[in-house]
Amino acid sequence: MTTSLDGAIPATGRDAGVPWHYGDPLVEQRRAARYAGVVDRGHRDVVTVSGPDRLPWLHSITSQHFAALADGASVESLVLSPHGHVEQHWQATELDGTVWIDTEPGAAADVLGYLQKMIFMKRVEPRDVSADWSVVSLIGPQTVAVLIAAGLPVPEQVGRAIALPDGGFVRRMSWPSDDAADLLVPADRAAATVATLAAAGAEPAGSWAYEALRVEARRPRLGFETDHRTIPHEVGWINRAVHLDKGCYRGQETVARVQNLGRPPRRLVLLHLAGESDELPEAGTPVELAGRAVGFVGTAVHHHELGPVALAVIKRSLPDDAALLVDGYPVAVDSEA
CATH class of the missing domain: 3.30.70.1400 (Aminomethyltransferase beta-barrel domains)
Structure with a gap:
Protein backbone atom coordinates (compact mmCIF):
# COMPACT_ATOMS: atom_id res chain seq x y z
CA MET A 1 0.00 0.00 0.00
CA THR A 2 1.07 3.65 0.20
CA THR A 3 3.26 5.57 2.57
CA SER A 4 2.12 8.48 4.72
CA LEU A 5 0.65 11.53 2.98
CA ASP A 6 1.62 13.84 5.85
CA GLY A 7 2.82 17.17 4.43
CA ALA A 8 1.96 16.21 0.85
CA ILE A 9 -0.67 17.24 -1.65
CA PRO A 10 -2.32 13.93 -2.59
CA ALA A 11 -2.56 12.79 -6.18
CA THR A 12 -5.91 12.10 -7.81
CA GLY A 13 -7.19 9.83 -10.54
CA ARG A 14 -5.12 6.73 -11.32
CA ASP A 15 -2.40 7.84 -8.90
CA ALA A 16 -4.69 8.55 -5.94
CA GLY A 17 -3.26 7.42 -2.63
CA VAL A 18 0.31 8.68 -3.09
CA PRO A 19 1.79 12.19 -2.86
CA TRP A 20 1.35 14.35 -5.94
CA HIS A 21 3.86 16.89 -4.65
CA TYR A 22 5.13 18.36 -1.40
CA GLY A 23 4.45 22.02 -2.08
CA ASP A 24 6.90 23.00 -4.82
CA PRO A 25 6.65 20.46 -7.64
CA LEU A 26 9.01 22.20 -10.07
CA VAL A 27 11.77 22.36 -7.44
CA GLU A 28 11.15 18.67 -6.68
CA GLN A 29 11.54 17.87 -10.39
CA ARG A 30 14.70 19.93 -10.73
CA ARG A 31 16.39 18.31 -7.75
CA ALA A 32 15.34 14.84 -8.87
CA ALA A 33 16.69 15.50 -12.37
CA ARG A 34 20.00 16.94 -11.19
CA TYR A 35 20.63 15.08 -7.93
CA ALA A 36 18.17 12.51 -6.52
CA GLY A 37 14.51 12.27 -5.61
CA VAL A 38 12.57 9.66 -3.65
CA VAL A 39 9.04 8.93 -4.87
CA ASP A 40 6.32 6.96 -3.09
CA ARG A 41 4.81 4.60 -5.68
CA GLY A 42 3.10 2.38 -3.14
CA HIS A 43 -0.14 2.42 -5.11
CA ARG A 44 1.33 0.02 -7.68
CA VAL A 129 0.21 -9.45 -2.54
CA SER A 130 -0.48 -5.76 -3.17
CA ALA A 131 -1.62 -5.16 0.41
CA ASP A 132 1.69 -6.41 1.80
CA TRP A 133 4.26 -4.66 -0.40
CA SER A 134 5.08 -1.15 -1.58
CA VAL A 135 7.26 0.29 -4.33
CA VAL A 136 9.52 3.24 -3.49
CA SER A 137 11.47 4.76 -6.38
CA LEU A 138 14.80 6.58 -6.23
CA ILE A 139 15.49 8.68 -9.32
CA GLY A 140 18.30 10.92 -10.53
CA PRO A 141 22.06 10.89 -11.20
CA GLN A 142 22.89 10.56 -7.49
CA THR A 143 20.88 7.34 -7.13
CA VAL A 144 23.89 5.16 -6.36
CA ALA A 145 25.38 7.68 -3.92
CA VAL A 146 22.10 7.83 -2.00
CA LEU A 147 21.80 4.04 -1.81
CA ILE A 148 25.35 3.83 -0.45
CA ALA A 149 24.73 6.63 2.06
CA ALA A 150 21.57 4.84 3.21
CA GLY A 151 23.50 1.60 3.75
CA LEU A 152 21.51 -0.22 1.08
CA PRO A 153 22.85 -2.68 -1.51
CA VAL A 154 23.62 -1.42 -5.01
CA PRO A 155 22.99 -3.77 -7.96
CA GLU A 156 25.98 -3.60 -10.27
CA GLN A 157 23.97 -2.83 -13.40
CA VAL A 158 20.57 -1.88 -14.80
CA GLY A 159 18.16 -4.79 -14.87
CA ARG A 160 19.60 -6.45 -11.77
CA ALA A 161 18.08 -6.77 -8.30
CA ILE A 162 19.51 -7.56 -4.85
CA ALA A 163 17.45 -8.86 -1.93
CA LEU A 164 16.97 -6.66 1.14
CA PRO A 165 17.51 -8.12 4.64
CA ASP A 166 13.90 -7.44 5.74
CA GLY A 167 12.38 -8.81 2.52
CA GLY A 168 11.89 -7.30 -0.91
CA PHE A 169 14.70 -6.01 -3.07
CA VAL A 170 16.50 -3.10 -4.73
CA ARG A 171 16.61 -3.12 -8.55
CA ARG A 172 18.51 -0.76 -10.83
CA MET A 173 16.46 0.94 -13.54
CA SER A 174 17.32 3.05 -16.60
CA TRP A 175 14.23 5.27 -16.34
CA PRO A 176 12.50 7.64 -15.76
CA SER A 177 15.96 9.23 -15.31
CA ASP A 178 19.26 7.94 -16.68
CA ASP A 179 19.86 6.17 -13.38
CA ALA A 180 17.17 5.05 -10.97
CA ALA A 181 16.28 2.29 -8.55
CA ASP A 182 13.03 0.75 -7.38
CA LEU A 183 12.80 -0.65 -3.89
CA LEU A 184 10.12 -3.23 -3.15
CA VAL A 185 9.65 -3.18 0.61
CA PRO A 186 7.12 -4.49 3.15
CA ALA A 187 4.20 -2.07 3.27
CA ASP A 188 4.75 -1.33 6.95
CA ARG A 189 8.36 -0.30 6.13
CA ALA A 190 7.55 2.00 3.20
CA ALA A 191 7.35 5.26 5.16
CA ALA A 192 10.59 4.44 6.96
CA THR A 193 12.26 3.66 3.63
CA VAL A 194 11.24 7.03 2.20
CA ALA A 195 12.57 8.74 5.35
CA THR A 196 15.86 6.81 5.18
CA LEU A 197 16.45 7.77 1.54
CA ALA A 198 15.53 11.39 2.25
CA ALA A 199 18.01 11.47 5.14
CA ALA A 200 20.66 10.04 2.78
CA GLY A 201 20.26 12.99 0.41
CA ALA A 202 17.22 12.35 -1.82
CA GLU A 203 14.58 15.07 -2.19
CA PRO A 204 11.05 13.85 -1.40
CA ALA A 205 9.19 14.15 -4.70
CA GLY A 206 5.65 13.36 -5.73
CA SER A 207 4.14 11.51 -8.65
CA TRP A 208 4.14 14.80 -10.61
CA ALA A 209 7.96 14.77 -10.69
CA TYR A 210 8.12 11.10 -11.62
CA GLU A 211 5.62 11.53 -14.45
CA ALA A 212 7.39 14.66 -15.74
CA LEU A 213 10.68 12.77 -16.05
CA ARG A 214 8.90 9.81 -17.63
CA VAL A 215 7.31 12.08 -20.24
CA GLU A 216 10.67 13.73 -20.95
CA ALA A 217 12.17 10.25 -21.45
CA ARG A 218 9.31 9.31 -23.80
CA ARG A 219 8.43 6.18 -21.84
CA PRO A 220 4.81 5.03 -22.31
CA ARG A 221 2.43 4.11 -19.52
CA LEU A 222 -0.36 1.58 -19.87
CA GLY A 223 -3.76 3.26 -20.04
CA PHE A 224 -2.29 6.68 -20.81
CA GLU A 225 -0.24 6.22 -23.98
CA THR A 226 -2.17 3.08 -24.92
CA ASP A 227 -5.71 2.31 -26.03
CA HIS A 228 -7.51 -0.84 -27.17
CA ARG A 229 -5.70 -0.73 -30.54
CA THR A 230 -2.12 -0.19 -29.32
CA ILE A 231 0.53 -2.57 -30.60
CA PRO A 232 4.03 -2.66 -29.04
CA HIS A 233 5.84 -1.12 -32.03
CA GLU A 234 3.79 2.07 -31.78
CA VAL A 235 5.01 3.08 -28.32
CA GLY A 236 8.58 1.80 -28.18
CA TRP A 237 8.10 -1.46 -26.27
CA ILE A 238 9.92 -3.62 -28.83
CA ASN A 239 13.20 -4.95 -27.34
CA ARG A 240 12.25 -3.42 -23.99
CA ALA A 241 9.15 -5.42 -23.15
CA VAL A 242 9.01 -7.68 -26.22
CA HIS A 243 11.74 -10.21 -26.92
CA LEU A 244 12.02 -10.87 -30.64
CA ASP A 245 13.95 -14.15 -30.40
CA LYS A 246 11.60 -16.48 -28.56
CA GLY A 247 8.92 -19.05 -29.27
CA CYS A 248 5.21 -18.69 -29.79
CA TYR A 249 3.03 -16.56 -27.51
CA ARG A 250 -0.32 -14.88 -27.84
CA GLY A 251 -0.14 -11.94 -30.25
CA GLN A 252 3.24 -12.93 -31.70
CA GLU A 253 1.93 -13.00 -35.27
CA THR A 254 1.19 -9.28 -35.22
CA VAL A 255 4.55 -8.47 -33.61
CA ALA A 256 6.42 -10.51 -36.23
CA ARG A 257 4.44 -9.08 -39.15
CA VAL A 258 5.05 -5.45 -38.13
CA GLN A 259 8.69 -6.20 -37.34
CA ASN A 260 9.24 -7.74 -40.78
CA LEU A 261 7.19 -5.27 -42.82
CA GLY A 262 7.81 -2.15 -40.73
CA ARG A 263 5.75 1.02 -40.43
CA PRO A 264 3.26 0.54 -37.59
CA PRO A 265 0.21 2.75 -38.11
CA ARG A 266 0.94 5.15 -35.23
CA ARG A 267 3.91 6.53 -33.29
CA LEU A 268 4.61 7.96 -29.86
CA VAL A 269 5.73 11.61 -29.82
CA LEU A 270 6.45 14.39 -27.36
CA LEU A 271 4.23 17.44 -27.81
CA HIS A 272 5.00 20.97 -26.66
CA LEU A 273 1.65 22.36 -25.60
CA ALA A 274 0.43 25.92 -25.95
CA GLY A 275 0.92 28.01 -22.82
CA GLU A 276 -2.29 30.04 -23.09
CA SER A 277 -4.01 27.94 -20.42
CA ASP A 278 -2.83 26.43 -17.13
CA GLU A 279 -5.26 23.56 -17.68
CA LEU A 280 -3.63 20.48 -19.15
CA PRO A 281 -5.50 18.18 -21.54
CA GLU A 282 -6.84 14.96 -20.08
CA ALA A 283 -5.52 11.61 -21.25
CA GLY A 284 -7.50 10.61 -24.31
CA THR A 285 -8.01 14.17 -25.60
CA PRO A 286 -7.96 14.09 -29.43
CA VAL A 287 -5.03 15.48 -31.38
CA GLU A 288 -6.58 17.14 -34.44
CA LEU A 289 -5.52 18.20 -37.91
CA ALA A 290 -7.93 20.34 -39.95
CA GLY A 291 -10.80 19.34 -37.67
CA ARG A 292 -10.09 15.62 -37.88
CA ALA A 293 -8.76 13.43 -35.05
CA VAL A 294 -5.33 12.04 -35.95
CA GLY A 295 -4.27 10.77 -32.52
CA PHE A 296 -4.73 11.22 -28.80
CA VAL A 297 -2.96 12.79 -25.85
CA GLY A 298 -1.56 10.51 -23.17
CA THR A 299 0.16 12.04 -20.14
CA ALA A 300 0.31 15.85 -19.98
CA VAL A 301 2.42 17.58 -17.34
CA HIS A 302 4.16 20.84 -16.45
CA HIS A 303 7.90 20.14 -16.77
CA HIS A 304 10.48 22.19 -14.88
CA GLU A 305 12.45 23.00 -18.05
CA LEU A 306 10.25 22.13 -21.02
CA GLY A 307 7.08 23.80 -19.76
CA PRO A 308 3.72 22.17 -20.57
CA VAL A 309 4.39 18.96 -22.50
CA ALA A 310 2.59 15.72 -23.25
CA LEU A 311 3.14 12.34 -24.74
CA ALA A 312 0.77 11.58 -27.59
CA VAL A 313 0.12 8.82 -30.08
CA ILE A 314 -0.43 10.10 -33.61
CA LYS A 315 -0.64 8.73 -37.15
CA ARG A 316 2.81 7.72 -38.35
CA SER A 317 2.29 9.41 -41.73
CA LEU A 318 2.00 12.89 -40.19
CA PRO A 319 5.05 15.12 -40.70
CA ASP A 320 6.57 16.71 -37.61
CA ASP A 321 5.56 20.18 -38.82
CA ALA A 322 1.87 19.33 -39.26
CA ALA A 323 -0.48 22.02 -37.92
CA LEU A 324 -1.81 19.99 -35.00
CA LEU A 325 -4.28 21.23 -32.40
CA VAL A 326 -5.19 20.00 -28.91
CA ASP A 327 -8.26 21.54 -27.28
CA GLY A 328 -8.17 24.18 -30.03
CA TYR A 329 -4.60 25.28 -29.27
CA PRO A 330 -1.59 24.65 -31.54
CA VAL A 331 0.99 22.10 -30.43
CA ALA A 332 4.46 21.30 -31.74
CA VAL A 333 5.93 17.83 -32.23
CA ASP A 334 9.39 17.41 -30.74
CA SER A 335 11.19 15.27 -33.33
CA GLU A 336 14.21 14.47 -31.14
CA ALA A 337 14.65 10.70 -30.95
Whole structure:
Protein backbone atom coordinates (compact mmCIF):
# COMPACT_ATOMS: atom_id res chain seq x y z
CA MET A 1 0.00 0.00 0.00
CA THR A 2 1.07 3.65 0.20
CA THR A 3 3.26 5.57 2.57
CA SER A 4 2.12 8.48 4.72
CA LEU A 5 0.65 11.53 2.98
CA ASP A 6 1.62 13.84 5.85
CA GLY A 7 2.82 17.17 4.43
CA ALA A 8 1.96 16.21 0.85
CA ILE A 9 -0.67 17.24 -1.65
CA PRO A 10 -2.32 13.93 -2.59
CA ALA A 11 -2.56 12.79 -6.18
CA THR A 12 -5.91 12.10 -7.81
CA GLY A 13 -7.19 9.83 -10.54
CA ARG A 14 -5.12 6.73 -11.32
CA ASP A 15 -2.40 7.84 -8.90
CA ALA A 16 -4.69 8.55 -5.94
CA GLY A 17 -3.26 7.42 -2.63
CA VAL A 18 0.31 8.68 -3.09
CA PRO A 19 1.79 12.19 -2.86
CA TRP A 20 1.35 14.35 -5.94
CA HIS A 21 3.86 16.89 -4.65
CA TYR A 22 5.13 18.36 -1.40
CA GLY A 23 4.45 22.02 -2.08
CA ASP A 24 6.90 23.00 -4.82
CA PRO A 25 6.65 20.46 -7.64
CA LEU A 26 9.01 22.20 -10.07
CA VAL A 27 11.77 22.36 -7.44
CA GLU A 28 11.15 18.67 -6.68
CA GLN A 29 11.54 17.87 -10.39
CA ARG A 30 14.70 19.93 -10.73
CA ARG A 31 16.39 18.31 -7.75
CA ALA A 32 15.34 14.84 -8.87
CA ALA A 33 16.69 15.50 -12.37
CA ARG A 34 20.00 16.94 -11.19
CA TYR A 35 20.63 15.08 -7.93
CA ALA A 36 18.17 12.51 -6.52
CA GLY A 37 14.51 12.27 -5.61
CA VAL A 38 12.57 9.66 -3.65
CA VAL A 39 9.04 8.93 -4.87
CA ASP A 40 6.32 6.96 -3.09
CA ARG A 41 4.81 4.60 -5.68
CA GLY A 42 3.10 2.38 -3.14
CA HIS A 43 -0.14 2.42 -5.11
CA ARG A 44 1.33 0.02 -7.68
CA ASP A 45 -0.12 -3.48 -7.51
CA VAL A 46 2.12 -6.47 -6.83
CA VAL A 47 1.59 -10.09 -7.87
CA THR A 48 3.95 -12.99 -7.14
CA VAL A 49 4.38 -16.22 -9.08
CA SER A 50 6.06 -19.15 -7.35
CA GLY A 51 6.42 -22.82 -8.24
CA PRO A 52 8.96 -24.84 -10.25
CA ASP A 53 7.26 -24.21 -13.63
CA ARG A 54 7.02 -20.42 -13.22
CA LEU A 55 9.72 -19.36 -15.73
CA PRO A 56 8.89 -21.59 -18.72
CA TRP A 57 5.18 -20.96 -18.07
CA LEU A 58 5.54 -17.17 -18.09
CA HIS A 59 7.78 -17.50 -21.14
CA SER A 60 4.93 -19.20 -23.03
CA ILE A 61 2.17 -16.72 -22.16
CA THR A 62 3.89 -13.30 -22.33
CA SER A 63 6.06 -11.28 -24.71
CA GLN A 64 9.26 -11.63 -22.68
CA HIS A 65 12.01 -14.29 -22.60
CA PHE A 66 11.49 -15.73 -19.10
CA ALA A 67 12.74 -19.26 -19.73
CA ALA A 68 16.37 -18.60 -18.82
CA LEU A 69 15.84 -15.57 -16.58
CA ALA A 70 18.67 -15.54 -14.04
CA ASP A 71 18.17 -15.03 -10.33
CA GLY A 72 18.18 -11.29 -9.66
CA ALA A 73 17.21 -10.32 -13.23
CA SER A 74 14.46 -7.78 -13.88
CA VAL A 75 12.61 -7.26 -17.18
CA GLU A 76 9.57 -5.55 -18.63
CA SER A 77 6.91 -7.75 -20.19
CA LEU A 78 3.55 -7.44 -21.93
CA VAL A 79 0.42 -9.51 -22.17
CA LEU A 80 -1.01 -9.18 -25.67
CA SER A 81 -4.41 -9.99 -27.10
CA PRO A 82 -4.67 -12.68 -29.81
CA HIS A 83 -4.49 -9.81 -32.34
CA GLY A 84 -1.32 -8.36 -30.77
CA HIS A 85 -2.88 -5.43 -28.89
CA VAL A 86 -1.37 -4.50 -25.53
CA GLU A 87 -3.49 -5.60 -22.56
CA GLN A 88 -1.01 -5.57 -19.64
CA HIS A 89 2.42 -4.15 -18.85
CA TRP A 90 4.60 -5.61 -16.09
CA GLN A 91 7.92 -5.00 -14.41
CA ALA A 92 8.99 -8.52 -13.44
CA THR A 93 11.85 -9.58 -11.17
CA GLU A 94 13.06 -13.14 -10.56
CA LEU A 95 14.50 -13.53 -7.06
CA ASP A 96 14.95 -16.51 -4.74
CA GLY A 97 12.48 -18.77 -6.52
CA THR A 98 9.71 -16.19 -7.02
CA VAL A 99 8.79 -13.87 -9.88
CA TRP A 100 7.64 -10.51 -8.50
CA ILE A 101 5.37 -8.56 -10.86
CA ASP A 102 4.56 -4.93 -10.16
CA THR A 103 2.08 -3.22 -12.39
CA GLU A 104 -0.39 -0.36 -12.68
CA PRO A 105 -2.58 0.62 -9.71
CA GLY A 106 -5.71 -1.50 -9.67
CA ALA A 107 -4.39 -3.92 -12.30
CA ALA A 108 -3.69 -6.90 -10.01
CA ALA A 109 -7.14 -8.42 -10.57
CA ASP A 110 -6.59 -8.47 -14.35
CA VAL A 111 -3.06 -9.86 -13.98
CA LEU A 112 -4.15 -12.54 -11.54
CA GLY A 113 -7.21 -13.41 -13.61
CA TYR A 114 -5.11 -13.90 -16.72
CA LEU A 115 -2.52 -16.00 -14.91
CA GLN A 116 -5.11 -18.22 -13.24
CA LYS A 117 -6.85 -18.76 -16.57
CA MET A 118 -3.59 -19.94 -18.14
CA ILE A 119 -2.41 -22.36 -15.42
CA PHE A 120 -3.73 -25.66 -16.85
CA MET A 121 -1.50 -28.40 -15.34
CA LYS A 122 1.49 -26.21 -14.49
CA ARG A 123 3.08 -26.20 -11.03
CA VAL A 124 2.71 -22.49 -10.36
CA GLU A 125 1.04 -20.34 -7.73
CA PRO A 126 0.16 -16.73 -8.61
CA ARG A 127 -0.92 -14.49 -5.70
CA ASP A 128 -2.02 -10.87 -5.30
CA VAL A 129 0.21 -9.45 -2.54
CA SER A 130 -0.48 -5.76 -3.17
CA ALA A 131 -1.62 -5.16 0.41
CA ASP A 132 1.69 -6.41 1.80
CA TRP A 133 4.26 -4.66 -0.40
CA SER A 134 5.08 -1.15 -1.58
CA VAL A 135 7.26 0.29 -4.33
CA VAL A 136 9.52 3.24 -3.49
CA SER A 137 11.47 4.76 -6.38
CA LEU A 138 14.80 6.58 -6.23
CA ILE A 139 15.49 8.68 -9.32
CA GLY A 140 18.30 10.92 -10.53
CA PRO A 141 22.06 10.89 -11.20
CA GLN A 142 22.89 10.56 -7.49
CA THR A 143 20.88 7.34 -7.13
CA VAL A 144 23.89 5.16 -6.36
CA ALA A 145 25.38 7.68 -3.92
CA VAL A 146 22.10 7.83 -2.00
CA LEU A 147 21.80 4.04 -1.81
CA ILE A 148 25.35 3.83 -0.45
CA ALA A 149 24.73 6.63 2.06
CA ALA A 150 21.57 4.84 3.21
CA GLY A 151 23.50 1.60 3.75
CA LEU A 152 21.51 -0.22 1.08
CA PRO A 153 22.85 -2.68 -1.51
CA VAL A 154 23.62 -1.42 -5.01
CA PRO A 155 22.99 -3.77 -7.96
CA GLU A 156 25.98 -3.60 -10.27
CA GLN A 157 23.97 -2.83 -13.40
CA VAL A 158 20.57 -1.88 -14.80
CA GLY A 159 18.16 -4.79 -14.87
CA ARG A 160 19.60 -6.45 -11.77
CA ALA A 161 18.08 -6.77 -8.30
CA ILE A 162 19.51 -7.56 -4.85
CA ALA A 163 17.45 -8.86 -1.93
CA LEU A 164 16.97 -6.66 1.14
CA PRO A 165 17.51 -8.12 4.64
CA ASP A 166 13.90 -7.44 5.74
CA GLY A 167 12.38 -8.81 2.52
CA GLY A 168 11.89 -7.30 -0.91
CA PHE A 169 14.70 -6.01 -3.07
CA VAL A 170 16.50 -3.10 -4.73
CA ARG A 171 16.61 -3.12 -8.55
CA ARG A 172 18.51 -0.76 -10.83
CA MET A 173 16.46 0.94 -13.54
CA SER A 174 17.32 3.05 -16.60
CA TRP A 175 14.23 5.27 -16.34
CA PRO A 176 12.50 7.64 -15.76
CA SER A 177 15.96 9.23 -15.31
CA ASP A 178 19.26 7.94 -16.68
CA ASP A 179 19.86 6.17 -13.38
CA ALA A 180 17.17 5.05 -10.97
CA ALA A 181 16.28 2.29 -8.55
CA ASP A 182 13.03 0.75 -7.38
CA LEU A 183 12.80 -0.65 -3.89
CA LEU A 184 10.12 -3.23 -3.15
CA VAL A 185 9.65 -3.18 0.61
CA PRO A 186 7.12 -4.49 3.15
CA ALA A 187 4.20 -2.07 3.27
CA ASP A 188 4.75 -1.33 6.95
CA ARG A 189 8.36 -0.30 6.13
CA ALA A 190 7.55 2.00 3.20
CA ALA A 191 7.35 5.26 5.16
CA ALA A 192 10.59 4.44 6.96
CA THR A 193 12.26 3.66 3.63
CA VAL A 194 11.24 7.03 2.20
CA ALA A 195 12.57 8.74 5.35
CA THR A 196 15.86 6.81 5.18
CA LEU A 197 16.45 7.77 1.54
CA ALA A 198 15.53 11.39 2.25
CA ALA A 199 18.01 11.47 5.14
CA ALA A 200 20.66 10.04 2.78
CA GLY A 201 20.26 12.99 0.41
CA ALA A 202 17.22 12.35 -1.82
CA GLU A 203 14.58 15.07 -2.19
CA PRO A 204 11.05 13.85 -1.40
CA ALA A 205 9.19 14.15 -4.70
CA GLY A 206 5.65 13.36 -5.73
CA SER A 207 4.14 11.51 -8.65
CA TRP A 208 4.14 14.80 -10.61
CA ALA A 209 7.96 14.77 -10.69
CA TYR A 210 8.12 11.10 -11.62
CA GLU A 211 5.62 11.53 -14.45
CA ALA A 212 7.39 14.66 -15.74
CA LEU A 213 10.68 12.77 -16.05
CA ARG A 214 8.90 9.81 -17.63
CA VAL A 215 7.31 12.08 -20.24
CA GLU A 216 10.67 13.73 -20.95
CA ALA A 217 12.17 10.25 -21.45
CA ARG A 218 9.31 9.31 -23.80
CA ARG A 219 8.43 6.18 -21.84
CA PRO A 220 4.81 5.03 -22.31
CA ARG A 221 2.43 4.11 -19.52
CA LEU A 222 -0.36 1.58 -19.87
CA GLY A 223 -3.76 3.26 -20.04
CA PHE A 224 -2.29 6.68 -20.81
CA GLU A 225 -0.24 6.22 -23.98
CA THR A 226 -2.17 3.08 -24.92
CA ASP A 227 -5.71 2.31 -26.03
CA HIS A 228 -7.51 -0.84 -27.17
CA ARG A 229 -5.70 -0.73 -30.54
CA THR A 230 -2.12 -0.19 -29.32
CA ILE A 231 0.53 -2.57 -30.60
CA PRO A 232 4.03 -2.66 -29.04
CA HIS A 233 5.84 -1.12 -32.03
CA GLU A 234 3.79 2.07 -31.78
CA VAL A 235 5.01 3.08 -28.32
CA GLY A 236 8.58 1.80 -28.18
CA TRP A 237 8.10 -1.46 -26.27
CA ILE A 238 9.92 -3.62 -28.83
CA ASN A 239 13.20 -4.95 -27.34
CA ARG A 240 12.25 -3.42 -23.99
CA ALA A 241 9.15 -5.42 -23.15
CA VAL A 242 9.01 -7.68 -26.22
CA HIS A 243 11.74 -10.21 -26.92
CA LEU A 244 12.02 -10.87 -30.64
CA ASP A 245 13.95 -14.15 -30.40
CA LYS A 246 11.60 -16.48 -28.56
CA GLY A 247 8.92 -19.05 -29.27
CA CYS A 248 5.21 -18.69 -29.79
CA TYR A 249 3.03 -16.56 -27.51
CA ARG A 250 -0.32 -14.88 -27.84
CA GLY A 251 -0.14 -11.94 -30.25
CA GLN A 252 3.24 -12.93 -31.70
CA GLU A 253 1.93 -13.00 -35.27
CA THR A 254 1.19 -9.28 -35.22
CA VAL A 255 4.55 -8.47 -33.61
CA ALA A 256 6.42 -10.51 -36.23
CA ARG A 257 4.44 -9.08 -39.15
CA VAL A 258 5.05 -5.45 -38.13
CA GLN A 259 8.69 -6.20 -37.34
CA ASN A 260 9.24 -7.74 -40.78
CA LEU A 261 7.19 -5.27 -42.82
CA GLY A 262 7.81 -2.15 -40.73
CA ARG A 263 5.75 1.02 -40.43
CA PRO A 264 3.26 0.54 -37.59
CA PRO A 265 0.21 2.75 -38.11
CA ARG A 266 0.94 5.15 -35.23
CA ARG A 267 3.91 6.53 -33.29
CA LEU A 268 4.61 7.96 -29.86
CA VAL A 269 5.73 11.61 -29.82
CA LEU A 270 6.45 14.39 -27.36
CA LEU A 271 4.23 17.44 -27.81
CA HIS A 272 5.00 20.97 -26.66
CA LEU A 273 1.65 22.36 -25.60
CA ALA A 274 0.43 25.92 -25.95
CA GLY A 275 0.92 28.01 -22.82
CA GLU A 276 -2.29 30.04 -23.09
CA SER A 277 -4.01 27.94 -20.42
CA ASP A 278 -2.83 26.43 -17.13
CA GLU A 279 -5.26 23.56 -17.68
CA LEU A 280 -3.63 20.48 -19.15
CA PRO A 281 -5.50 18.18 -21.54
CA GLU A 282 -6.84 14.96 -20.08
CA ALA A 283 -5.52 11.61 -21.25
CA GLY A 284 -7.50 10.61 -24.31
CA THR A 285 -8.01 14.17 -25.60
CA PRO A 286 -7.96 14.09 -29.43
CA VAL A 287 -5.03 15.48 -31.38
CA GLU A 288 -6.58 17.14 -34.44
CA LEU A 289 -5.52 18.20 -37.91
CA ALA A 290 -7.93 20.34 -39.95
CA GLY A 291 -10.80 19.34 -37.67
CA ARG A 292 -10.09 15.62 -37.88
CA ALA A 293 -8.76 13.43 -35.05
CA VAL A 294 -5.33 12.04 -35.95
CA GLY A 295 -4.27 10.77 -32.52
CA PHE A 296 -4.73 11.22 -28.80
CA VAL A 297 -2.96 12.79 -25.85
CA GLY A 298 -1.56 10.51 -23.17
CA THR A 299 0.16 12.04 -20.14
CA ALA A 300 0.31 15.85 -19.98
CA VAL A 301 2.42 17.58 -17.34
CA HIS A 302 4.16 20.84 -16.45
CA HIS A 303 7.90 20.14 -16.77
CA HIS A 304 10.48 22.19 -14.88
CA GLU A 305 12.45 23.00 -18.05
CA LEU A 306 10.25 22.13 -21.02
CA GLY A 307 7.08 23.80 -19.76
CA PRO A 308 3.72 22.17 -20.57
CA VAL A 309 4.39 18.96 -22.50
CA ALA A 310 2.59 15.72 -23.25
CA LEU A 311 3.14 12.34 -24.74
CA ALA A 312 0.77 11.58 -27.59
CA VAL A 313 0.12 8.82 -30.08
CA ILE A 314 -0.43 10.10 -33.61
CA LYS A 315 -0.64 8.73 -37.15
CA ARG A 316 2.81 7.72 -38.35
CA SER A 317 2.29 9.41 -41.73
CA LEU A 318 2.00 12.89 -40.19
CA PRO A 319 5.05 15.12 -40.70
CA ASP A 320 6.57 16.71 -37.61
CA ASP A 321 5.56 20.18 -38.82
CA ALA A 322 1.87 19.33 -39.26
CA ALA A 323 -0.48 22.02 -37.92
CA LEU A 324 -1.81 19.99 -35.00
CA LEU A 325 -4.28 21.23 -32.40
CA VAL A 326 -5.19 20.00 -28.91
CA ASP A 327 -8.26 21.54 -27.28
CA GLY A 328 -8.17 24.18 -30.03
CA TYR A 329 -4.60 25.28 -29.27
CA PRO A 330 -1.59 24.65 -31.54
CA VAL A 331 0.99 22.10 -30.43
CA ALA A 332 4.46 21.30 -31.74
CA VAL A 333 5.93 17.83 -32.23
CA ASP A 334 9.39 17.41 -30.74
CA SER A 335 11.19 15.27 -33.33
CA GLU A 336 14.21 14.47 -31.14
CA ALA A 337 14.65 10.70 -30.95
